Amino acid sequence: MRKKLIYIFLFILLLSTGASAEIINVGVPYIHNFPKNEYKAGTQNWQIERNSKNFIYFANNNGLLEFDGAHWQLYGLPTPSIIRCLKIDSNDRVYIGQQNDFGYFEPDVTGQMKYHSLLNLVPKDDRNFKEIWKIHITTFGVVFQSYTNIFVYKDDQLSSIRLKNRVSFSFYVHNRLLIQDEVEGLMEYKQGRLFEMPGLSLLKDKRIWAILPVNNTNLLIATDRNGAFISDGNTLTPWQGEANDFLKNNQLFSATVFSENHYALGTVQNGMIITDESGRIIQHINKKKGLQNNTILSIGTDRDENLWLGLDNGIDYIDTGSPFTYMFDPEGLGATYSSIVYNGKLYVGTNHGLFVKNWPEHSSIDTEGFRLIHKTVGQVWYLGVHQGILLCGHDNGTYMIDGETASQISNVNGAWMFIEPIQNKNYLIGGNYLGMTLFKKSADNKHWQFVKQIKGFNESSKLLAQDKKGNIWMSHGFKGVFCISLNGKLDSVTHYSFYNSKNGLPSDLYNNLMTIGQNIIFTTLNGIYTYNENTNSFERSEFYNNIFEQPTNIDYIKEDQFNNIWFASGNNLGVLRFLEDGTYKKVSAPFEKLSDRIISGFENINIVDRQNTFIALENGLAHYTPNYQANKKTELESYIREVVNLKNHRILYPSMIPQMLSGDSTTYAYKGNNIEFRYSSPDYKNLERIKYSYFLENYSREWSAWSEKPNCEFMNLYEGNYTFKVKAMDPFQNESEEARFTFSISPPWYRSSVAYFIYLLTTLIVIGAIVWLVYHRIEVSKRKERLKHAQEYQEKVQQYQREALISEKEIIKLRNNQLQSEMIHRDKELANQTMDLIRKNKFLVKIKEELEKVKKSSSDDSIKDKITSLTAKIDKDIDHKKQWEIFETAFDEVHEDFLRRLKEQYPNLTPKELKLCAYLRMNISTKEIAPLMNISVRGVEICRYRVRKKLNIDRDQNLTRMIIDL
DSSP states (O other), X not given: OHHHHHHHHHHHHHHXXXXXXXXXXXXXXXXXXXXXXXXXXXXOEEEEEEOTTOOEEEEETTEEEEEOSSOEEEEOOXXXXXXXXXXXXXXXXXEEEEBTEEEEEEEOTTSOEEEEEOGGGSOGGGOOOOBEEEEEEETTEEEEEESSEEEEEETTEEEEEXXXXXXXXXXXXXXXXXXXXXXXXXXXXXXXXXXXXXXXXGGTTSOEEEEEEETTTEEEEEESSSOEEEEOSSOEEEOOSHHHHHHHHHOEEEEXXXXXXXXXXXXXXXXXXXXXXXXXXXXXXXXXXXOSOSOEEEEEEOTTOOEEEEETTEEEEEETTSSEEEEOOTTTOOOEEEEEEETTEEEEEESSOEEEEESSOOOSTTOOOOEEOTTOOSOEEEEEEETTEEEEEETTEEEEEETTEEEEEXXXXXXXXXXXXXXXXXXXXXXXTTEEEEEEEOTTSSOEEEEEEOXXXXXXXXXXXXXXXXXXXXXXXXXXXXXXXXXXXXXXXXXXXXXXXXXXXXXXXXXXXXXXXXXXXXXXXXXEEEEETTTTEEEEOHHHHHHTTSOSOEEEEEEOTTSOEEEEETTEEEEEEEOTTSOEEEEOGGGGGGTTTSOTTOOOEEEEETTXXXXXXXXXXXXXXXXXXXXXXXXXXXXEEEEEETTTTEEEOGGGOGGGGGTOEEEEOGGGOOEEEEEEOOOGGGTTOOEEEEEETTTOSXXXXXXXXXXXXXXXXXSEEEEEEEEEEOTTOOBOOOEEXXXXXXXXXXXXXXXXXXXXXXXXXXXXXXXXXXXXXXHXXXXXXXXXXXXXXXXXXXXXXXXXXXXXXXHHHHHHHHHHHHHHHHHHHHHHHHHHHXXXXXXXXXXXXXXXXXXXXXXXHHHHHHHHHHHHHHHHXXXXXXXXXXXXXXXXXXXXXXXXHHHHHOTTOOHHHHHHHHHHHTTOOHHHHHHHTTSOHHHHHHHHHHHHHHHTOOTTSOHHHHHHTO
């Protein structure tokens, strides 16, 4: 019998252990904060429920608040009031309670949630019932509980039960409605009456805030300040465990059971705890660990059993179903670069220093956070155990860690990493900012001692590895790869070779050295390369590129003790699981949660055992349980939440209308052919990582690219029938079923049936009018033809007359042209004669001058007399007066009495000035005019001046041009 009891006890213990394993107790689950300014409603949220579609509803200070994973929606009340409680039935009707009113929200014909009050069913004498604090969906109806009344609503009928004494709260557990009477204690309601429950007299003066099921029959009864108790129906015993002490000290306010046998208990003063049925604290989460505040007014769960917290100010989501939890220090653990578990402690190297905490971590309300190890403030690069000694690579140098004490053994800055040379295990080689450092094991084998900086090489040595021949390989991200040979003492470099793109590497940049087993590989921008000793060059490794499925940008690789290969590519992580047949299975989807949170270029993964893996993040440390199984896997779903007519902003809510699911069509007017679709997928464990793709039949050619945007628009849709489809995809590449919405666009009035009838009628009328018009035009055309012939005859007569007139004008024009030509010819002759006269006069004057010279030089009087006679004849021949008269007669013939008109217009001109004007009219220069007028050039200029003055010509005006134009 005793052995049998032991077996039963062990079986129960195993069940308890297995159940507890469902909630990870290391670190803190992922917490997503929703502040008031995000959900845009009241600060306080009094109760949380979900409907069949996994939409979450909150009893909010400002109304009913809804969240579908992508959109927040607040439904107000006709009379503004605080909603204290809500409950959702199997038909997704949302019952709510408020001040002196209660009722339900239900979709109308458009899918919009509308409030329906049940106050009209309440007897007038019972309508001053104050607040409704609890609502229960029971087997006998919907129960609304206030401090003074219980209202039972069923089949559109309402029963009102006025209570004998004031009650605090009510609870519906194991299909039993329990009510706490403030005088008589906890009672059970049956068929309109309250019955006393046995064995609970201890609770009469205590305020009960939660009653939760334990197993299938027992109850966990939790008070606000006196802890919790277990009732088996007959006796009451205090709940054992540290959780009960926590509740006594922090004032319980909210509670729920989730994940089958776990409790989430929210307090007023110190956040929330998650426990098992035995009272063992699995998680303690408060403001210090990520909540927005410590007062938990309500707790709800979604379909995946993750927790939603209604806070005194805000809403928080806790992903308890994830294999990831997070470790951080409230003061700021900072960016983590390395971690290691050694001698019962977890060490974390950060940019703030080296931190430590006890390992394994035991969750309790007194769980200690990380402790900073003295002297290690600053950047930590490396943590590793070498021959039983923990070393810390630091920006300040190298430290030896013993428990929580750090001793600096080298002040050479920037200790990147350490390797143990195969030549001598008593030595250690470290890479640093300026090359490599040599360390030696102490005589007692308990310490590492600094020897010296290795000579002959001064490149920053972040990544080191040693091959089978003892050569040290080092990769520099901005230069290339080095192969280094050391002397026998390991304290100086005898030779090193440098390799870059000239030696087979695809680039000089971003070549990272990694090790898998005994193999040294090099990750590049173009895949994985290995060194070929025969050709002394690098070449692509087909084997490693194939097992990594040809990634081109792997930055980090680490093989764990189970032959699994962990890697980082860009900002994404993954693992190649080593299988029994020697192949690998790539797993990357779970790590999508850490995308963009790791430190590029400084990735670090620490595999402690099969259940504990630590991943360095930009802020803190992630803990991963590889073999963690969520409570249950739910199918991904997508919903079309709103269809918005952008012209008139009318909204339809397809996901809330049952007939929409059967494919009924909605018709929009043509002026409403600009439509926006808003959709969502209530998969809260992948918040902000759900992607959507949509397709519009009769419009789209292919499905849209996956996008995290939960809405799309279609503008200026042509009339016709359409079906909008949308589907969701989570980070694990799981796709949901398509959500559909069928609708039609009516044609515009000018393309409607009535319009086409009008078009046909108009066409027939137009055709008739055209026929009549053609006949009428034929008759008119005949009349016009007769008139046309008469007009043509008259026009020909007029044409002949015009042509005769034109011919006569042409003859006159020809005559005028002939006269003009003759005048020009005569003008030229006059000009030629004048020029001949000028040349003759010049010649005679010159002969006269020569004769005068001969006369003066001769002494013979007879010769002088002859010369005098000759000069007299010359003077007679140069008779300007006579010449002028001849010139004047010829000039007037050519220029139509120019001189006469000039005399009439300017009578004060002298004959000499008239001559000058005539010569200027012929465009003769001043030098040529002087001999014609028998005066000097100066005399001509003076004469021109006088003429200008008498003709009243401005200084800027040309005299010759003016006379020619006269």
